[in-house]
Amino acid sequence: MKKLVLSLLLVGSISGMYAQKANVSKAKNKVLMETPDFAGARELIKPALEEETTKNQANTWYVAGLIGYKEKGKMETDNILDPTKIDQNAKGAAVMESYAYLVKADSLDQLPNEKGKVKPRFRKDIKRMMREYYNFDLIGYGAALFDEQKYDEALNVFNAFLAIPDMPLSENEIPKDSTYNMIEYYAGIAASQAEKPAEAIRHYTNLKDKDYETLAVYQLLYEEYNKQKDTVNFVQTLKEGVEKFPAEPWFLQNLINFYIYSGQPETALSYLNTAIERDPTMAQYRFVEGGLHEALKDFDKAEAAYNKAIELDPDMAAAYDAMGRLHYNAAIAILDAADKLIGDRKAFAAEQEKAKAEFEAALPFYSKAHELAPDEMSYKVMLRTLYYRLGMDTEYEAIDKEING
Numbered sequence: 001m002k003k004l005v006l007s008l009l010l011v012g013s014i015s016g017m018y019a020q021k022a023n024v025s026k027a028k029n030k031v032l033m034e035t036p037d038f039a040g041a042r043e044l045i046k047p048a049l050e051e052e053t054t055k056n057q058a059n060t061w062y063v064a065g066l067i068g069y070k071e072k073g074k075m076e077t078d079n080i081l082d083p084t085k086i087d088q089n090a091k092g093a094a095v096m097e098s099y100a101y102l103v104k105a106d107s108l109d110q111l112p113n114e115k116g117k118v119k120p121r122f123r124k125d126i127k128r129m130m131r132e133y134y135n136f137d138l139i140g141y142g143a144a145l146f147d148e149q150k151y152d153e154a155l156n157v158f159n160a161f162l163a164i165p166d167m168p169l170s171e172n173e174i175p176k177d178s179t180y181n182m183i184e185y186y187a188g189i190a191a192s193q194a195e196k197p198a199e200a201i202r203h204y205t206n207l208k209d210k211d212y213e214t215l216a217v218y219q220l221l222y223e224e225y226n227k228q229k230d231t232v233n234f235v236q237t238l239k240e241g242v243e244k245f246p247a248e249p250w251f252l253q254n255l256i257n258f259y260i261y262s263g264q265p266e267t268a269l270s271y272l273n274t275a276i277e278r279d280p281t282m283a284q285y286r287f288v289e290g291g292l293h294e295a296l297k298d299f300d301k302a303e304a305a306y307n308k309a310i311e312l313d314p315d316m317a318a319a320y321d322a323m324g325r326l327h328y329n330a331a332i333a334i335l336d337a338a339d340k341l342i343g344d345r346k347a348f349a350a351e352q353e354k355a356k357a358e359f360e361a362a363l364p365f366y367s368k369a370h371e372l373a374p375d376e377m378s379y380k381v382m383l384r385t386l387y388y389r390l391g392m393d394t395e396y397e398a399i400d401k402e403i404n405g
Contacts, residue, residue, distance in 0.1 A: 012195075024054060024057075024059060026058050028039040030064055031070045032045075032070070032297060036071070041067045042067060045064045047058070048060050049061070049064060054350040056108065058122055059122075061102070061104040062126070064101040064105075065101035065129070068098025068099075068101070075094075088140070092144070095133055095138065099133055100131070106168070106169045109121060109123055123169055126169055127170070127171075133163060134174065138158075143186075144184060149193070151193040152192075152315070154186075155190040155191050155199065158330065161183050179370075181207060182212060182337075184206055185217065191203060193381045204217050215245055218241045235255070242255060249282075253273050265292045269289070272292065283316055286305050287305070287318060287322065290302045290319075294326070306319050307323070316372075317373040318369075321366065321378070321382075324362040324382065327364075328358070328359065328382070328384055329354040330353075334354050336354045356390070358396065360390065363386050364382050367383065394402045
């Protein structure tokens with residue numbers, strides 16, 4: 001009884017195998033008919049892709065890939081006089097389906113036979129079809145998806161294009177030229193838009209040493225690392241950018257900002273000095289330099305830097321505000337120290353006069369800042385404070401009215 005059951009199972013298995021082999025042949029015939037039946041061919045090939053024997057045969061996957069290829073070709077032939085009538089989404093889907101099947105078919109086609117020899121039957125045809133996809137179809141389909149903001153799908157198509165030159169079936173015959181670099185660039189953007197940072201970083205990294213939109217590549221790479229809070233890599237990218245693009249201040253500025261906001265004023269100042277050497281006429285650099293010296297409590301250098309910023313840009317309200325702040329803070333420091341001399345009336349009074357002189361020195365700077373930026377509330381508040389400390393009642397009332405409406 002057990003032998004009978006086993007025999008029945010074996011017969012069933014063999015008959016299933018032959019049925020699927022027949023289905024592969026039928027599917028191919030449906031595709032090659034004068035009026036192809038692509039839907040019918042797909043129905044026939046589907047079980048053959050899963051059956052234990054036929055799923056490991058190159059012919060099965062080759063026929064599966066042939067379906068999409070022929071369908072794509074028919075769309076083109078039927079609309080040869082007006083290609084705009086082609087359903088690009090349907091054509092693109094057929095290409096991508098065919099692409100995946102052909103890759104599988106080629107891998108199986110390269111396996112040794114029962115005698116241990118590799119005798120590929122389909123590579124020549126597969127190579128031709130993949131070249132066609134590479135040269136004509138994948139770029140257009142990916143670009144259309146990108147324009148429709150279907151970034152995830154566009155990325156899949158771009159990745160398919162980019163994979164072809166490195167496939168064994170291409171046999172190192174496809175150069176990675178400027179078109180290849182362009183698609184890698186847009187693949188990176190698509191990955192970024194699809195929120196796939198690892199893929200975006202991979203594509204941008206591949207492009208770093210290529211001659212394609214190199215400046216933008218470095219900037220986009222920095223942005224991806226920054227979004228991931230990958231400090232080590234985004235700082236390294238900025239440093240590379242500083243060296244690679246000495247005429248582009250963007251990298252230096254972002255590097256300086258990083259060191260400022262991460263509490264490393266000395267390092268920020270060293271990079272700022274490089275920026276000043278490259279563009280000594282940039283008033284903003286001098287203003288930032290003043291702020292860094294101020295943070296390091298080197299007030300004389302801070303004052304010199306702010307003065308230089310004003311010299312380079314007489315309309316920079318923030319620089320006048322900074323100068324006023326230096327004098328105001330100096331006055332407050334004098335008053336704080338004078339509290340220890342309160343028992344010595346003469347010495348205390350002398351320090352009070354010194355503080356008053358600093359308040360008076362601050363006044364014209366805040367007045368100028370207010371003049372240049374009359375809507376800036378902080379300048380108005382500081383002016384009111386100075387008027388109060390200096391006993392300038394009329395001016396105090398006027399600015400107080402301006403503040404309170």
